[in-house]
Amino acid sequence: RKEVEQDPGPFNVPEGATVAFNCTYSNSASQSFFWYRQDCRKEPKLLMSVYSSGNEDGRFTAQLNRASQYISLLIRDSKLSDSATYLCVVLNSNYQLIWGAGTKLIIKP
Amino acid sequence: DAGVIQSPRHEVTEMGQEVTLRCKPISGHDYLFWYRQTMMRGLELLIYFNNNVPIDDSGMPEDRFSAKMPNASFSTLKIQPSEPRDSAVYFCASSRRGGNTEAFFGQGTRLTVV
Numbered sequence: 022r023k024e025v026e027q028d029p030g031p032f033n034v035p036e037g038a039t040v041a042f043n044c045t046y047s048n049s050a051s052q053s054f055f056w057y058r059q060d061c062r063k064e065p066k067l068l069m070s071v072y073s074s075g076n077e078d079g080r081f082t083a084q085l086n087r088a089s090q091y092i093s094l095l096i097r098d099s100k101l102s103d104s105a106t107y108l109c110v111v112l113n114s115n116y117q118l119i120w121g122a123g124t125k126l127i128i129k130p
Numbered sequence: 131d132a133g134v135i136q137s138p139r140h141e142v143t144e145m146g147q148e149v150t151l152r153c154k155p156i157s158g159h160d161y162l163f164w165y166r167q168t169m170m171r172g173l174e175l176l177i178y179f180n181n182n183v184p185i186d187d188s189g190m191p192e193d194r195f196s197a198k199m200p201n202a203s204f205s206t207l208k209i210q211p212s213e214p215r216d217s218a219v220y221f222c223a224s225s226r227r228g229g230n231t232e233a234f235f236g237q238g239t240r241l242t243v244v
Binding site for chain 2: 055063064065066067070108117118120121122123
């Protein structure tokens, strides 16, 4: 089992819809959690950190569920420009950054 | 700041040749990471440095791969000899304080070994 797992997708979503995807992690002592966004043929860029209490940044909401060992990303009122691959990143107890393989999101007009 | 700078952006080489990838991290960042990304395996950490010292190279696939950081503003990843299975996008990233802070990526080097 991989230490960080994501549904690879693609998620095909109409513009304006709400979409959510999860990322599960196996190391219960993991410390920090992040969502990165990667556009096609570009480098990953930080989208948002994920805090224990959950956090929101505009249309994006990230949540952490330590009991079930997953983090989630919710995108409301999706835009065409949200089309990208979303990478889940976990800092484990060995202070290693472990990257998920990414979830591909396609927003359709 | 110009961000993390990698060169070359694209490299096509023949099997058996030596390949050197270069990276200039963001000034003031103490951590430098080398990653490899392929469709099959996703983003893999190869090695990272803290204050120019290699900390964890457990991700380096084999002895054909080596990385150096002679000073705070420059790092290289060398593959010798290169093989077709090394074809991938290689990213360099830097961060201010390591794993729990934002990593800034360069634009990557797309390596093709034929």
